[in-house]
Amino acid sequence: MTRSIPWLARLASRFDLWWIPRAIVLGLLAFAIFGPLTNLLLWTVAERWYFPHAMPLDYGFSYWERVFSPRGTAMESLANSVVVASMTVMASMALAVPAGYALSRLELPFRALILLAFLVPQAFPNLPVYVNIARLFYQLGLNGTVTGVVLVHVTHGLVYAVWIATAAFSAIDTELEEAARSIGASALRTFRDVTLPLAAPGLLASAIFVFLESLDEFTGSYFVGAPDVNMLPLLLYTASAGGNYQIASITALLLLIPSVGFMLVVERFLRSDVLSKVGH
């Protein structure tokens, strides 16, 4: 058959026919990733859009005005979210750096058990845990305060922070520290001059994870923070629950800003070869 139509054989040999399924898979993947994002972008500028229309009927920025109006809570929520996320990062790292170092360097008994213990808060369904925390915080007067929300986020973020920090410190050859000790550096000085700079990429990665996790966290923020401390995910939830897709989309877009910002930081400071060492 190939002999009767040689041009087909030539074509097949010139173009690898495998590109067809590959292209289909790539196309589907691209759609799965960018489809919802495009939909979200469309919703932020849609004035009117209802079934069965494939595209919005009117475009405009009136919802943006509503979100950013003095009466709107979006800016306040964004500020709250960023403040809480930053404080969570600081608190988590303050705990994770010494904990990660101890877990990677010292011959602690039950090392694996301690690492596992940080997972415990994640092992139970979030809802009952946070309801109980909310009850406890209410008694302590922490409910509805930024401190309370930060504490909840820290318990959540600490698992990433400690695990990644432990991996980052473990990746540093102890001989690099010993080399400093042997020529006169104290333990503290060695940590500052050798260990910390070498672990910095890994620690930065763990800080980023904690930051993004805190931005996204909903359940804890809802039970401990609302209605006094409003966070962006809460605003998103209220808007989409009320069927207001425009407000929800704009809020989601706002949530993307710090994420994309952080991705740029990652891109700038962390090369993939450094990132790949995390976890080794």
Added chain:
Amino acid sequence: MGKNDFVSVEQISVGYGKTTVLDGLDLSIRKGEFVALLGSSGCGKTTLLRALAGFVKPDAGTIRVDGEDVTRLPPDRRGMALVFQSYALWPHMTVAQNIGYGLKLRGTPRAGIDRRVGELQELLGLAGLGSRKPTALSGGQRQRVALGRALAVDPSILLLDEPLSNLDARIRLKVRHDISALQKRLGITAVHVTHDREEAMVMADRIVILDAGRIAQQGAPEEVFNRPASPFVAAFMGAENVIALNGSVGGGRIAIDASDANAKAILPLDGRNLKSGGFEARFRTEGAQLIDDGMPVSEAVDALDLFGHVEAASYPGGAWRHSVRVGDDIMLIDAARPCAQGQAVRVRIPAKNLFLFNQQGRDSRPQPSSLNEGGAARVLEASHA
């Protein structure tokens, strides 16, 4: 412990869990001396070095430097500097920063650091590389940066943990001489850990051979090489050919009984502490002559003759290496000319090349190590011919 000792290690014991690594070891080192700790892997040489450096806490014993007990001092307060096998250069610092770090720690002014780093770079052949990162250097250059970093702090004792084992064979030969020349010039006391016999011989004033956490023998290179104190040391120093003999000691002589494998021989005792009975005899590949047994043979004077057959011959360079079967044993013997396969030969070993020991248990041979692997490789090499 003498008065001249600069470093003295007294009854040091170190164990990890249940395994004893060092077992009541004594060692003294004079100021300016270059001591090589030689042994196969697992003999405790690195542990001894790390105990000196302060990275291993001994279970018992004391380490003194210049009369001061440093056993419990942290590594940074011992005035020593350790050069690691891996070099352990800090990848986030430049060459100059690596070398100058020890001075920075001491609060040396910037200009002073720059001057000293410049001097060391000049001395070590690293001029112009100061702003490079260690990853952009060759192995030999990294090794020299590691050395420079250690020398920059003017350590009273330089500790070297197999610093040459990661270098190319050719560079290694040169660096050996460079390091020992530098050490002599600067008058630093140095302790060098290695498993390479030749490296220890070339570099050190004194060789300390360790076996299972104890000192098997110590002395000047030629002394350890020519008068090994035990079968272990003899084997470690390259006398891998071994044969069992019987004989009696008397009147400053050793009379070796004739057997199927060897002729009768009278050898000088030469002050050795030997008893009549079974002997373990060891000699080196190049320490024996090969004589064609068909020819009229002159009588052996102060030498031992073994009877054997040539099994194979190969030419590794310099001399022909013969694999000779003597009884049940295979010996490797070097000769200037090749002998035919199957030829009956005499292996003549002059008394000075024959190391005799009273027979002990079978376990007196060294544990499998890189050296023995070398021996195995030689047998293979010979049998391929």
